Amino acid sequence: MTNNEPQSDGGTPVETDTIRQEQPTSRLRRLAETITAPATVDAAVYVLYAVAVVFFVFPALWVVSASLRPEGELFSYPFRLLPSEISLTAYQQVIDAGVATWLVNSTLVTILGVGGILLVSVPAAYAFSRFEFRGRRGLLGIVLLFQMISPVIIIVPLYTVMSTLGLLRTRAGLVLLYVGIQTPFSIWLLKGYFDTVPMELDYAARIDGCNRLQTLRYVLLRPVAPGIAVVGIFNTVLTWSEFVLAFTVLRSESRLHTISIGVYKFQGQYGNDWRAIAAASVIGMLPLVLVFLGLQRYFVKGLVEGSLKG
Amino acid sequence: MTTPDSTTDRSFARLRAVGRRLLDHPLPWLAPTLVLLAVFQLYPMVEAVLMSFTNESLVSPDTEFVGIEQYARLATDPQFWEMLRVTAIYAFSSVVLHVLLGLVLALAIDYGVRRGLRGHLTTRVSVLLAWIVPGIIIGLVWKVMLVESQFGAINYLLGLVGVGPVPFRSDPTLALISTIVAGTWRGTAFSMIMIYGGLQRVPQRLYEAARVDGAGRWNRFRHVTLPQLKSVLFVTIVLVTIYALNTFDLIFALTGGGPGRSTQVLALFMYQEAFQDNALGRGASIAVVMLVANLALTAVYLYAFDVSEEI
Numbered sequence: 052m053t054n055n056e057p058q059s060d061g062g063t064p065v066e067t068d069t070i071r072q073e074q075p076t077s078r079l080r081r082l083a084e085t086i087t088a089p090a091t092v093d094a095a096v097y098v099l100y101a102v103a104v105v106f107f108v109f110p111a112l113w114v115v116s117a118s119l120r121p122e123g124e125l126f127s128y129p130f131r132l133l134p135s136e137i138s139l140t141a142y143q144q145v146i147d148a149g150v151a152t153w154l155v156n157s158t159l160v161t162i163l164g165v166g167g168i169l170l171v172s173v174p175a176a177y178a179f180s181r182f183e184f185r186g187r188r189g190l191l192g193i194v195l196l197f198q199m200i201s202p203v204i205i206i207v208p209l210y211t212v213m214s215t216l217g218l219l220r221t222r223a224g225l226v227l228l229y230v231g232i233q234t235p236f237s238i239w240l241l242k243g244y245f246d247t248v249p250m251e252l253d254y255a256a257r258i259d260g261c262n263r264l265q266t267l268r269y270v271l272l273r274p275v276a277p278g279i280a281v282v283g284i285f286n287t288v289l290t291w292s293e294f295v296l297a298f299t300v301l302r303s304e305s306r307l308h309t310i311s312i313g314v315y316k317f318q319g320q321y322g323n324d325w326r327a328i329a330a331a332s333v334i335g336m337l338p339l340v341l342v343f344l345g346l347q348r349y350f351v352k353g354l355v356e357g358s359l360k361g
Numbered sequence: 362m363t364t365p366d367s368t369t370d371r372s373f374a375r376l377r378a379v380g381r382r383l384l385d386h387p388l389p390w391l392a393p394t395l396v397l398l399a400v401f402q403l404y405p406m407v408e409a410v411l412m413s414f415t416n417e418s419l420v421s422p423d424t425e426f427v428g429i430e431q432y433a434r435l436a437t438d439p440q441f442w443e444m445l446r447v448t449a450i451y452a453f454s455s456v457v458l459h460v461l462l463g464l465v466l467a468l469a470i471d472y473g474v475r476r477g478l479r480g481h482l483t484t485r486v487s488v489l490l491a492w493i494v495p496g497i498i499i500g501l502v503w504k505v506m507l508v509e510s511q512f513g514a515i516n517y518l519l520g521l522v523g524v525g526p527v528p529f530r531s532d533p534t535l536a537l538i539s540t541i542v543a544g545t546w547r548g549t550a551f552s553m554i555m556i557y558g559g560l561q562r563v564p565q566r567l568y569e570a571a572r573v574d575g576a577g578r579w580n581r582f583r584h585v586t587l588p589q590l591k592s593v594l595f596v597t598i599v600l601v602t603i604y605a606l607n608t609f610d611l612i613f614a615l616t617g618g619g620p621g622r623s624t625q626v627l628a629l630f631m632y633q634e635a636f637q638d639n640a641l642g643r644g645a646s647i648a649v650v651m652l653v654a655n656l657a658l659t660a661v662y663l664y665a666f667d668v669s670e671e672i
Contacts, residue, residue: 087578093478096469100480103466107487110546111494113514114502125512171393178390190391197402199659201607203628204651207635207644208408211417212400231401234394263384292495294610295632311497315614318501329505335498343493347486351554 111336118142118329125326141330145317150334152306153313157291157338160222160309164229164290165283172234173279176241177267181253191242198235206299213300220304225297229290237282244278245271277349284346291339310335406652412645419639431646440622441630441647448606448626451541455605456598458545463552463597468586470553471560485553492550500614503543504530530616533623540612540624547611548604552597559593560586592665599662606654627651 085091117125121138124131179191209228210219218224248271256266272279294311301307308316314331321327343350383389413431417424435441466488473481494502507513507529511520519525529539563586571581609628612618618625618633625633627647635644 083577083579089476092472092578093476096472096478097480099465099469100473100478100484103469103484104480104487107491107546107549109514110502110506111490114505117505117514171397174390175394178387182387182390184387187387194394194398195663196659197398199603199662200402200406200652200655201603203607203609204648204655205402205405205409207631207641207648208405208412209401210635210641211412212405212408216400227397228401231397234397235402238394262381288493292493292497294495294497294613295628299636311495311610314501315497318504318614325505325508328501332498332501332505336494336502339493339495340490343490344486347489350489351485 111340114329114332117326118333120326122326141326142334144321144324144327145331145334148313148317148320148331149305150310150313150331153308153310154334154338156222156307157310160225160229160297161287161290163222163226164233165286167226167230168233168237168286169279169283171230172237172241172282173275174267175234176238176245177263177271179238179242180245181250181263194235194238198239202232203295206295209296210299219300220302220307221300222307225300225307228296228300229286229293232296233286233289237286240282240285241275241278244275248274277352280349281352284342284350287342288339409645409648409652412642413649415642415645417641417645419636419641424642427642431642434643435646435650443622444625444627444630447537447622447624450537451544451608451624451626452602452605454541455544455548455608456601458541459548459552459601459605460556460594460598462545462549463554464556464594466549466553467556467560468582470557488550488553491546492548494547496547496610497614499543499547500611503539503546503615507539531620533620536616536620536624540615543611543615544605544608548601551604552601555597555600556590556593559590563589595665596662599658599665603655603658603662606658607651 116133118141119137119139120134120141121136122140124135179187179194213219213224213228216224218227252270252274253266256270261269292311293309294315297309298312298315301309301312305316314335317331318328414426414428415424416427416430466484470481470485472478473484491499505513506515509516509526509528509531511517511526513526513529515529516526519527528535530536567585567589568581571585576584606626607628608626609632612624612626612629613632616624618629622630628651631644631647631651634640634647
């Protein structure tokens with residue numbers, strides 16, 4: 052079987068087959084060859100794809116299906132994978148609970164946060180890539196260290212820090228916090244992109260009379276644009292999804308609550324109304340899923356390159 | 362003799378020169394970063410350590426230095442040890458499942474790309490999709506999946522084969538398993554991408570050399586792929602461990618740490634001590650335990666990755 056495959060790459064040559072048959076291990080080897088034959092592997096891989104797609108997509112689709120039921124259908128026989136009819140009443144419940152406010156808040160925090168992160172991390176990444184100064188390595192090490200330490204750890208002291216600065220229960224406080232927390236990772240990723248741009252571009256710009264800011268603005272920004280896009284997408288996902296910091300900073304200030312907090316509070320209130328909880332979940336994940344489906348190529352690129360850089 | 366015009370010109374030129382010199386120094390470029398890191402990362406970490414030596418509370422205005430009392434209390438608190446056990450089980454299972462599944466998927470996708478199989482992109486997108494769903498919502502999605510009557514999706518499917526209904530969230534052991542499964546649903550993507558990136562960097566000539574030597578598929582995997590992936594796998598394991606140790610939102614939404622304390626991981630325990638029992642000092646001492654664990658793992662990571670070269 053193996054030998055008939057044009058793309059065969061694991062098989063043994065035909066002429067040795069008869070000799071092999073005499074050896075005790077030959078049947079085992081045959082079996083191994085069948086198992087590792089391209090056609091068998093292809094089939095196994097297809098099965099794996101199918102199982103993976105079901106495992107990773109089914110929960111999300113089930114939540115969509117559950118959210119679209121008429122009231123009571125989720126708890127009646129016979130069990131239905133799909134709703135008997137589409138009903139949007141669960142969504143009405145979520146809208147009445149104030150989902151529009153949560154979405155606006157999340158959007159504002161995400162835009163301001165990501166903008167702030169880029170504004171701070173692009174110049175810093177430039178500096179780490181283009182300047183030689185004492186303590187550069189040490190400083191970069193510290194930046195990396197902060198990247199590794201989870202923000203969850205600092206939520207307890209953060210409460211007092213934010214309180215002292217008068218930033219508790221404010222949107223500005225949350226945005227500043229996100230910029231502070233996400234900058235290390237962004238600098239690290241961006242520095243990698245800056246490092247790939249040859250210094251000759253800087254020298255040429257210098258000769259043409261550009262100062263460093265102009266060099267960054269007019270010469271370097273274009274080659275590092277893919278990096279900026281990746282950092283932007285990444286931080287959009289992180290900021291939009293973030294929960295514990297927002298919960299700690301915004302506390303009970305419900306008019307500032309983001310989507311994660313809103314949905315969490317909503318499910319606390321609605322207890323066992325799975326239909327309503329499903330609808331709230333769908334609204335909470337839909338914006339990111341749409342953004343992601345559009346941009347997943349850049350996303351993966353950033354991840355693969357990010358994993359290279361640390 | 363200068364006209365007013367040329368004076369402004371000259372002071373303008375001087376200003377520009379100053380600006381230019383300023384721009385030639387790294388400090389202005391780094392200042393915003395340094396300030397933000399100092400205020401929102403460094404100071405809170407120092408503050409956590411300081412706080413852990415006090416009895417600071419959200420309800421009482423008097424804060425006193427109490428030495429290592431909080432740590433002594435933790436060490437003698439059976440709940441703390443139980444919570445450490447839960448965290449360790451959660452983190453260990455997460456690492457095993459994420460990395461194993463990630464490896465298998467990365468290999469399958471890499472294979473599919475090379476052989477031109479259909480469906481590798483769909484698979485990749487599906488796995489990544491689960492990863493970008495906000496943690497709180499993942500908790501709720503799985504809550505809806507695991508509804509504990511025959512109306513829950515999983516329980517219905519189990520019912521078809523004559524099992525159930527299974528109390529996924531109210532049985533202590535099953536609840537922990539449920540959080541691990543939900544965590545795997547989210548976390549596999551990261552391992553998959555890391556390992557996939559690693560696979561792309563294995564030099565093709567190594568495979569060709571192995572093929573010339575007559576190595577079969579399994580031997581090529583065993584003697585070429587795995588050794589080449591060693592450092593990527595190690596780094597992934599460390600990062601997933603750190604990530605799992607700090608898990609909060611998913612468990613907070615899925616089980617809230619319950620039933621009892623059966624799914625209460627470090628981060629949840631810390632949160633509850635600090636903000637539900639109002640004991641900031643006690644919460645801070647748990648934060649320091651987490652900080653030490655994170656720093657230790659980071660040290661391992663740095664050792665493995667040898668970033669010093671990169672910098």
